[in-house]
Amino acid sequence: MATPALDSRKHDVLETIVDCYNRTAEPVSSQKIVRDYDMGLSAATLRNTMADLEELGYLTHPHTSAGRIPTEQGYRVYVDNLMTDQKLSRKEKQFIRDRYASARRDFEEIMEQTSKILSAISHHIGVVLSPELHQSILRRLELISIDSEHILAVLLMASGAVKNQVVSIPKDLPDEELYRINRILNEKLAGLPLKQIRQISQDPVKLRAVFDRPLSDPITVVTQNTFALEQEIHVYIDGTSNFFSQPEFGEVRKIESLFRVLEQKEQVADLLSARQEPLGIQVLIGSENGCEGMEMCSIVRSSYRVRGNQFGTIGVIGPTRMAYPRIVSIVKFTSQMISKLFEESL
Amino acid sequence: MATPALDSRKHDVLETIVDCYNRTAEPVSSQKIVRDYDMGLSAATLRNTMADLEELGYLTHPHTSAGRIPTEQGYRVYVDNLMTDQKLSRKEKQFIRDRYASARRDFEEIMEQTSKILSAISHHIGVVLSPELHQSILRRLELISIDSEHILAVLLMASGAVKNQVVSIPKDLPDEELYRINRILNEKLAGLPLKQIRQISQDPVKLRAVFDRPLSDPITVVTQNTFALEQEIHVYIDGTSNFFSQPEFGEVRKIESLFRVLEQKEQVADLLSARQEPLGIQVLIGSENGCEGMEMCSIVRSSYRVRGNQFGTIGVIGPTRMAYPRIVSIVKFTSQMISKLFEESL
């Protein structure tokens, strides 16, 4: 590992400072530690150690006569090596289960509820990204006539997700023909991942191979139009106003940049989506998220599994000074819950 | 009218002050008026008139040595009697049309786009309430099997709105039976307003009359479960971060209460919905909206017509100090646009 190993004392002191700062939001002084934590060290000794930790880049000074606060690097070490797991209490787990129990009716409701749960229990912002549809398997497809030139295609995915799509059709397609097309599409395409279906629908050769029809045939036209959909990920956000109670966001201009980002769903999706490392928890500390306007925020995210190799993401966005052990546990547990939910319910 | 009629000078002065304050967000002094507006009156005269207007309750003082700002009552008079229409420019109208042109694909997209248009052009918050479903006419119903105990009911409304609903069904209903039920439901219920269908579905007597089946029959069970849906209005909000650039919201605590309300979609829906007066523009000034935390905001709202007697609402939420004539024009024009859109597209 690139970071030099810390001796046991530095280890303890850094952990204590992070912990203390997370709770008070104020720079931590040597005296504060002596008073509040029983470390068996004098203030002077702590000052020496703190100076060392600052030397190493894990702490800073806002100014000379102020206590220390962790740097992003300090948080990094804390999250990677120092912090101790903090399991959720029985009560909290029960809270989460109860919330799901009251809401497991349909896919969208689960998504919404999850973001609400995350924000309610973390007191930060809860975010849920719906699973990427094109990894998802098509369970069933239904074509509903709207008018002479349009139909509504209802795509029911194995995950329970439903996608409605208005599709243009060749003019004056008789109803019986539409039924026939619908039946054939289900026969040929149900059970395949959307990704593969899309490949077929965009490739004239495969299209002919699958349906054994000329390209002008209505069935190929409908297929093309139905599956021309671009990837569309829904973003569910809740708890944004929790940020107002964070003391470090006491000025409008600090909170403004954050909210401008949150209003752009695409940006939030980029921020959360963790395609490269599909499993497990990830913690992005401060500017690591690489998003302008979010330098003061950390993100704890985890993918969840819907079925087979289909993934979505959930996460919590909070101030860099967040209670990492707790938030990590929350995100971990919730992502397990949601994965389980999808497996048993289907 | 309860308010005493203003003589022509008071009329002009009040209008000028409202106008000036709306633009500068600063208390308006007599000198300011002399300098910026050519009213042919001296500062002293203006001061006298302003004192009169304060006496009448239309203006206030923040403190002795400050200019005047309008009271809510002052705004009320301004909006009701004083302000002159300010039509949208050709450019702005074109902007709106263009935005719709690029997005008229499906119902939900129109809703989303409308809130974006409203906020983009007003520089305030744009809100759209989807039409109340139960006024809406059912065009077509499709039942899609999910598993042995659940189906997905897809309700396609005449307006183009689509409502997906997971419905419990009697166990092991064979597919052919489901098709048959589906066909019968469409025969009997398509073309009726959802409200009426709901009445039928919840009333055993009517249910028997319509389907001529015993209450234990699968078809009645499915009908009951499908139409047991409570009224659900979708709320589309955009442009919340516009509030950060308003000088009167320079302190976090003022903006906080607003955002806490906006996060509660139900509250926003209540705020906007104008069931009592279904047609035309309404302006709620400051605390008139009766919503705690929104005393500093005004709302300009208008219902739009989807088809027949089916209504939704659009609106703009901004600071009490908003450019009423302009915002009113925007909301008026947009609600006409959206009404037209729904009529021609279907």
Added chain:
DNA sequence: CGTTAGCATTCTTAAAATTAGAGTGCTAAA
């Protein structure tokens, strides 16, 4: 040699004092 007490130093923050200026209300004259 690591640890600690003591202390001068530095810097922040809050409170108090000062000042400049903006706008009013009133009075008296046009």
Added chain:
DNA sequence: TTTAGCACTCTAATTTTAAGAATGCTAACG
């Protein structure tokens, strides 16, 4: 009735002052 002039009030910005918090360093201690 309108307007010029002016004393008065209050705000907001700036400076001054003071208090306090935490540090780093030095020297003593075990």
